[in-house]
Amino acid sequence: MAVLRFPDTSEIIENEPAIRVALSGLGIDYERWDLDRLPPDSSADAVLAAYADEIAAMKQRGGYVTADVIDVNPTTPNLDAMLARFDKEHTHDEDEVRFILAGRGIFFLHLNGRVAAVEVGPGDLLRVPRGTTHWFTLCEDRRIRAIRWFQETSGWTPHYTGSGLDGNYQPLCFGPAYLGPRVTTPFALDQNA
Numbered sequence: 001m002a003v004l005r006f007p008d009t010s011e012i013i014e015n016e017p018a019i020r021v022a023l024s025g026l027g028i029d030y031e032r033w034d035l036d037r038l039p040p041d042s043s044a045d046a047v048l049a050a051y052a053d054e055i056a057a058m059k060q061r062g063g064y065v066t067a068d069v070i071d072v073n074p075t076t077p078n079l080d081a082m083l084a085r086f087d088k089e090h091t092h093d094e095d096e097v098r099f100i101l102a103g104r105g106i107f108f109l110h111l112n113g114r115v116a117a118v119e120v121g122p123g124d125l126l127r128v129p130r131g132t133t134h135w136f137t138l139c140e141d142r143r144i145r146a147i148r149w150f151q152e153t154s155g156w157t158p159h160y161t162g163s164g165l166d167g168n169y170q171p172l173c174f175g176p177a178y179l180g181p182r183v184t185t186p187f188a189l190d191q192n193a
């Protein structure tokens with residue numbers, strides 16, 4: 001379930017229909033798809049097969065020609081370098097379409113002079129149109145698994161705006177992985193009790 005925030009005004013929307021309406025007004029498609037059709041540890045091929053009908057429909061809807069499964073976790077080689085490519089404000093020459101299978105992350109969308117932070121999690125589908133200024137960060141667990149669609153894979157090269165705006169926004173996640181401020185207890189807890 002997504003969380004939509006407007007950090008400049010501290011407005012938070014956590015209700016699915018309200019998120020869909022708010023993002024639709026900004027030209028961003030948001031949907032929820034079911035996740036219960038296959039086990040979470042299924043292979044990429046199994047995922048693509050299980051969602052074959054939806055993948056084909058999305059291809060037709062947006063003119064996408066390929067789809068794949070990206071899987072990123074803390075052990076992914078060169079993870080910091082990979083993330084650094086996308087956590088600066090940029091655009092693409094094609095849509096950025098993601099259906100989140102596991103993990104969480106934040107799409108910061110810079111639209112009409114305002115920044116919307118869309119925290120996505122399992123079951124969320126987001127379609128960011130080509131040319132939208134945005135950046136992306138992972139949540140604390142540095143994990144994301146998602147189906148991606150492409151019009152042509154070369155179109156996904158980021159074009160950086162160099163605005164520096166991304167440096168003004170904390171990549172804070174509020175979803176299930178967010179545990180709030182750490183509280184240290186003055187005595188040891190018996191973990192086996």
Ligand SMILES: [Fe+2]
Nearest residue numbers: 086092096134
């Ligand atoms: Fe991007």
